[in-house]
Amino acid sequence: MATTERLYYHNPNLLEFEANVLEAIPLGDRFGIVLDRTAFYPTSGGQPHDLGSIGGVEILDVYEDERTGAIVHVAAQPFAAGKVHGRxxxxxxxxxxxxxxGQHVLSQAFVELFNWPTVSFHLGATSCTVDLPVEQVSREQASRAEELANRIVDENRNVAVCYVASENIAEAGLRKPTERAGDIRVIDIAGFDKSACGGTHVRMTGEIGPILVTRIERVKKQTRIEFFCGGRVLRYARDANRVLESISQTISASPLESAAAVKTIWDDLQRARKRIEALDSSLLDVEAAQFPVENGLAVGAFEGRGIETIKLLALKICARPGLTVLLADKSDQIRVVFARSADRSMDAAAVLKQTLERFGGRGGGKASLAQGGGLVAENAAVVVEFAKSLVTSV
Ligand SMILES: [Zn+2]
Incomplete structure (x- = not known):
């Protein structure tokens, strides 16, 4: 397999080209070709591959064969042989x-300000990230790096591509050392950053557009910085503004005062939840105190109250002496709670086991309190009636 001349190395703005097919490569249900020259960038160095078409065939993937250095273009249809036009x-x-x-600029900004090198770079479909080898980066530090990066963009500095022989690379002043051999491709942002890189880059930093740090996230012992550049900043600003507008309309606050208003609403909600919990508990106290009892049996069938509530109710009823409690509730499924007062001898776990044998489901517990769920019956009343027959027949 022959190697491919990489047209994007010298001219990243060259998007249409003519080439000769050197080789067709079978790839299961897909088709691959190697050309003598290509403008297509293959996935590498954190940058994803290009898309487009070759001879009218849509390209789905472009990768580099590490063994041969050839660039393989992948499609769902076969390619024509001979001369092709690429786009x-x-x-x-x-x-x-x-x-x-933008990543080169932002990475160097973190080096210049804090001496934090970038340890990895990811260019995703929606967001980009760099990882810094420190456990904490404050919003203020990230903002300073963002500001310096945007200043370099504003200054519209020249971005040159040059080649340095590996024996001279130590003196080249790279941001990060490289172990590559031969002629090393260096991206030189005038007076600011030099990095060994095979990626496609703008000619002037002004073309990057704005650089925005959106998230600072600690990942293991490092910090991941999420950022957007250029057109993505505009799209992000539009999306974020739409969300902000929607929040501000819902809560009737101006967009930039929404955060404070939401915080107030959230605090009110937490207080209201606590109050509701306290009221619910008081209501359950009353319900438990007045719960009808017949021959030492407190039996109840409910709908839509949930397991936590009927369990709490059962415990509160059992605070009264001499009682056996059999409760069932039908919400998304039928659940049961069987319990007894401390002075009774009924085995709640045994009654549950027999009830589950009759209606299916699963559960368990102790002699004083057992609970189960997933019972199959017409309603909760049928289940407690059965459990009651077990208890009264003893
Ligand atoms: Zn790079």
Whole structure:
């Protein structure tokens, strides 16, 4: 397999090209070809591959064969042989150039301000991230790096591609050392950053557009910085503004005062929840105190009250002496709670076991309190009637 001349190395704005097919590669249900030259960028160095078409066939993936250095273009249909015309998707290429060049600028800003090197870079479909080898990065520190990066963009500095022989690379002043051999491709942002990189980059930093840090997240012992560049900043601002508008309309506050208003609403909600819990508990106290009892048996069938409530009710009823409590509730499924007062001898777990044998479901517990769920019956009343027959027949 022959290697491929990489047209994007020298001209990242070249999006249409003519090439000769060197080899067709069978890839299961897909088809691969190697060309003598290509403008398609293969996935590498954190940057995803280009899309587009070759000879009218849509390209789905582009990768580099590490063994041979050939670039393989992948499609769902077979390619024609001979001479082909290639076309790279311009919007995707431009977006990748903005994100990747923006990353070089932002990474160097973190080095210059805090001496934090970038340990990894990811260019995703929606967001980009760099990982820094520190456990904590404050919003203020991230903002300073963001500000410096945007200043470099504003200054519209030249971005040059040059080649340095590996024996001279130590003196080249790279941001990060490289172990590559031969002629090393270096991206040189005038007076700011030099990095060994095979990616596609803008010609002037102004083309990057704004750089925005959106998230700072600790990942293991490192910090992941999420950021957007160029067109993505505009799309993000539009989306974020739409969300902010919707929140501000719902709560009738101006967009930039929404955060404080939401905090007030949230605090009120927490207080209201606590109050409801306290009221619910008081109501259950009353219900338990007045719960009808016949021959030492407190039996209840409910709908939609939930397991936590009937369990609490059963415990509160059992605070009264001499009682056996059999409760069932039908919400999303039928659940039961069987319990007894401390001075009674009924085995709640045994009654539950027999009830589950009759109606199915699962559960368990102790002699004083057992609970189960997933019983199959017409309603909760049928289940407690059966349990009652077990208890009264003893
Ligand atoms: Zn790079």
């Amino acid at each position: 790279v998707d311009a919007a995707r290429r431009r977006d990748h150039m903005q994100q990747h060049s």
